[in-house]
Amino acid sequence: MLKFLSKVKIEFNALDPRIASCMEFLAQCNARKAKESNPACQLQVKRRTDDHPPQITVTFVNGVEESFDATSTPAQTIRTMILEKGQMLETEQMFREAGEKWPVIIPEEELHQSFPGTKPRKAEEKKQ
Helix, strand or coil: CHHHEEEEEEEECCCCCCCHHHHHHHHHHHCHHHHHHCCCCEEEEEECCCCCCCEEEEEECCCCEEEEECCCCCHHHHHHHHHHHHHHHHHHHHHHHCCCCCCCCCCHHHHCCCCCCCCCCCHHHHHC
16 A cells, blocks of 8 residues: 555544544554555654544655545545555556556447457346
8 A cells, every 4th residue: 555655644633532544544554564565655643632633644656645534534445545546556657658648548439349359248138
């Protein structure tokens, strides 16, 4: 997960009962495997004393920053979103390195064509 990030900032008030997601996400970031995937990723923990809701802010390696409300978003959901966005970043990078345009736009008529080695779907299979 951390391999796609350059910075993680976790903010919470230790007395706030809604910090479960922050604590779980912090534990995931501190895991050996996560740290080994990107030792350069900065991990900041800000312990607040006000009523600001728990928040997790991540900065992707391409500079895009995204904040999550940790009171209503489970740590696993945040992790999944990071992994999905990270895979998109990797795909984009592969296309750019190959000299291809990004995003790839597939014409509508090509989406419905059959390809060698695939069977066209029958009408009754489509209904299922």
